[in-house]
Amino acid sequence: MVVRVTKRAARFPDDLAHTSMMLALNRYTIGSAPGYALKHLRVSFGKSGLSPMASVRRALQAGDMTETSTSPDNGGPRVSRDDVRDVSTLRRASDQRMVAGVAEGLSRHFDIDPILVRVTLAALTLFGGAGIVLYLLAWITIPQEGRTDSIVSAALHRDPTRITVAGLSIAAVVAAITVIGAIGFSAPEPLPVLVVSALALLAFALLSRRGDRQQLQSRPAAAEADAPTSELPLASGSSAVDSRTTSTSPRGWWRRNHGASGAGGGTGSSATGYSPSPRPPREPRSHLFAATMAVIAIAIGLLWILERTVYDGMPVSVFPGVVLSIVAAALLVGTWFGRSRLLILVGIVATVATAATTIVGPGPYGDTIYRPTAAAEVRDTYEMGAGRLVLHLEDMVDPQGLGGRAIDINAGVGQVEVVIPSSLAVVVDAQVDHGEIYGPDRSDITQLDQGGEYIAMSSADDGPADLTIDVNLRYGEIVVTQFTCPGAAATPPDVGLDTISVTEGTRNAPACN
Amino acid sequence: MRQHATDVVSLVFGTVFAGFALVWLLNVTDLLDFDEVWLIGPVILIVAGLLGLVTALRRTDISS
Numbered sequence: 001m002v003v004r005v006t007k008r009a010a011r012f013p014d015d016l017a018h019t020s021m022m023l024a025l026n027r028y029t030i031g032s033a034p035g036y037a038l039k040h041l042r043v044s045f046g047k048s049g050l051s052p053m054a055s056v057r058r059a060l061q062a063g064d065m066t067e068t069s070t071s072p073d074n075g076g077p078r079v080s081r082d083d084v085r086d087v088s089t090l091r092r093a094s095d096q097r098m099v100a101g102v103a104e105g106l107s108r109h110f111d112i113d114p115i116l117v118r119v120t121l122a123a124l125t126l127f128g129g130a131g132i133v134l135y136l137l138a139w140i141t142i143p144q145e146g147r148t149d150s151i152v153s154a155a156l157h158r159d160p161t162r163i164t165v166a167g168l169s170i171a172a173v174v175a176a177i178t179v180i181g182a183i184g185f186s187a188p189e190p191l192p193v194l195v196v197s198a199l200a201l202l203a204f205a206l207l208s209r210r211g212d213r214q215q216l217q218s219r220p221a222a223a224e225a226d227a228p229t230s231e232l233p234l235a236s237g238s239s240a241v242d243s244r245t246t247s248t249s250p251r252g253w254w255r256r257n258h259g260a261s262g263a264g265g266g267t268g269s270s271a272t273g274y275s276p277s278p279r280p281p282r283e284p285r286s287h288l289f290a291a292t293m294a295v296i297a298i299a300i301g302l303l304w305i306l307e308r309t310v311y312d313g314m315p316v317s318v319f320p321g322v323v324l325s326i327v328a329a330a331l332l333v334g335t336w337f338g339r340s341r342l343l344i345l346v347g348i349v350a351t352v353a354t355a356a357t358t359i360v361g362p363g364p365y366g367d368t369i370y371r372p373t374a375a376a377e378v379r380d381t382y383e384m385g386a387g388r389l390v391l392h393l394e395d396m397v398d399p400q401g402l403g404g405r406a407i408d409i410n411a412g413v414g415q416v417e418v419v420i421p422s423s424l425a426v427v428v429d430a431q432v433d434h435g436e437i438y439g440p441d442r443s444d445i446t447q448l449d450q451g452g453e454y455i456a457m458s459s460a461d462d463g464p465a466d467l468t469i470d471v472n473l474r475y476g477e478i479v480v481t482q483f484t485c486p487g488a489a490a491t492p493p494d495v496g497l498d499t500i501s502v503t504e505g506t507r508n509a510p511a512c513n
Numbered sequence: 514m515r516q517h518a519t520d521v522v523s524l525v526f527g528t529v530f531a532g533f534a535l536v537w538l539l540n541v542t543d544l545l546d547f548d549e550v551w552l553i554g555p556v557i558l559i560v561a562g563l564l565g566l567v568t569a570l571r572r573t574d575i576s577s
Contacts, residue, residue, distance in 0.1 A: 199529065315541055325534040331527030335520050344522070347530040354537050358547075433548075 084110055087168070088161040092138075094145040101145070102138040119345055126352060130178035134171045141167025199348055288338035292330040293346075296323050316360075320353035359474060360386045360412040375401025384411040391469075392419045399424050403466040410472050417479040418469055430471040430478045439480045525565035532557030 083089065093104035096114075103121060107114035125131030140151040141163050152167070153160035299322050307314045327347040334340025364383065369390040372378045375398050382391060389411055393399065399421040409416055420426045430437050471478050536553055539545045547553075 199526070317537065317541055321534060321537045321541065324530055324537065328527055328530035328534050331523045331530060334523040335527060336516050340523050341520075344526045347526060351530065351533055354533070358537060358540060 087164050091145040092142050100139045130175045133174050137167045137171045286338035288340045289342050317357035320350050324350035324354050381408045386413040388415045390417040393421045394419050406468040408470050413475045420482045425466045428469045428480050433474045435476045437478045521565050521569045525561050528561035
């Protein structure tokens with residue numbers, strides 16, 4: 001018996017039902033044609049990708065420092081560098097907190113917007129779950145407001161400050177490792193991770209800029225009166241300045257202008273020449289966030305009904321996609337009316353979900369092993385959304401019954417394994433958008449590093465194929481293996497490549513009893 | 514609601530998300546294939562960034 005493994009040049013798809021997928025494939029099949037050098041589309045995303053943002057931030061910090069130093073009599077920033085360095089003053093907030101006051105406490109210590117801390121934690125949670133670990137570590141190692149001992153330091157009878165430092169150090173290491181791991185894990189397709197990271201960094205840059213700028217304006221009321229460009233009714237301004245000592249009263253633009261629709265979103269804009277009429281301090285709430293979430297809830301409900309009644313087979317990505325659209329619209333409204341920044345968090349999550357569901361598509365998720373025992377049990381089509389699909393044609397009692405059949409396997413993300421029966425001439429047409437294909441001749445196939453098409457033909461007499469198997473996968477790997485002895489009892493369900501040995505595209509079949 | 518000064522943060526993220534939503538919509542309706550016109554992704558980010566940059570700088574100019 002001879003197994004012939006050939007790699008074939010780009011082949012135009014016949015199946016119009018998968019036009020879009022195939023169109024995507026064409027780009028890669030060209031790269032895998034014989035004689036062409038393989039194109040590696042790896043995006044380098046290391047230092048070069050991040051340094052612009054870092055330099056921007058450095059520039060921002062430098063700018064702020066300059067501003068501060070040129071106007072020494074404005075009171076300076078509310079939190080000095082020494083204040084920030086003094087970890088012993090770090091406390092979990094007891095008010096304005098969501099869970100344990102970690103984000104609020106950190107934001108007060110570093111004098112940044114708490115939304116920023118929460119967005120960062122959420123982003124870290126998405127990439128490997130570090131956000132949750134970070135939060136828990138901070139929870140147990142940072143004392144609560146009004147106390148000196150944290151949970152851990154109280155339990156261990158150790159210096160609470162050292163415990164806090166240790167906890168934050170461990171947290172930083174965990175965060176770094178998981179983020180690097182998450183990017184590394186998605187190395188073939190780092191773009192989604194990079195886009196979300198870029199969004200988070202952009203939010204960080206924009207929000208911290210806003211905070212810094214406002215910080216300069218929160219000088220004592222007397223100085224405020226001299227400043228011609230001040231635009232805010234700073235009724236709470238002086239208390240905001242002194243709040244460092246009490247560390248309980250809220251500080252910062254995001255609190256002072258909490259929900260103020262008049263000045264709320266654009267408070268940094270001493271720029272616009274907006275001259276305030278003296279108004280009593282008020283805390284009008286913006287309903288934009290609540291209204292948006294309500295609209296999202298209604299939309300999801302309607303889509304759900306639609307999916308179950310009228311529109312059967314609606315793509316899963318419609319749900320997060322519609323949420324994303326609503327969030328986008330609300331944020332654009334919030335550019336001029338009301339406060340909407342918390343929606344950025346919702347938008348980032350919706351973006352990730354939309355991308356994921358678009359890639360994965362519909363279909364069963366998880367680990368599925370098909371091991372038909374008779375030709376009649378073999379389906380024409382196998383689908384998988386995400387996970388691992390194994391089609392094991394080894395145990396068939398009547399492999400000849402598959403003669404003339406064609407099997408389609410369509411999968412989104414994960415691993416597809418096909419075990420082809422040896423007593424049949426089989427053509428496996430495997431295509432991967434992004435990933436790898438392992439066939440009987442492993443070294444040959446792995447050259448298709450970034451995806452491609454590959455045809456494996458196994459035939460006793462090199463005649464026309466009895467069985468055709470088309471495998472289409474977007475992300476992941478396709479493993480094609482073949483057994484020579486149908487019905488071999490010792491066959492493990494988890495098929496490895498080591499079970500066959502191939503040299504130079506041909507091999508001798510082990511003897512079957 | 515009363516109109517307030519332009520909130521650049523909301524503007525930038527609103528633009529980015531609106532762009533992504535549009536791409537998704539075209540993709541899911543098979544009007545375009547993202548793998549073919551992947552350039553639209555970075556273009557959205559660049560356009561949104563420029564928009565935010567211009568808005569932010571313009572406001573800074575007026576103040577100074």
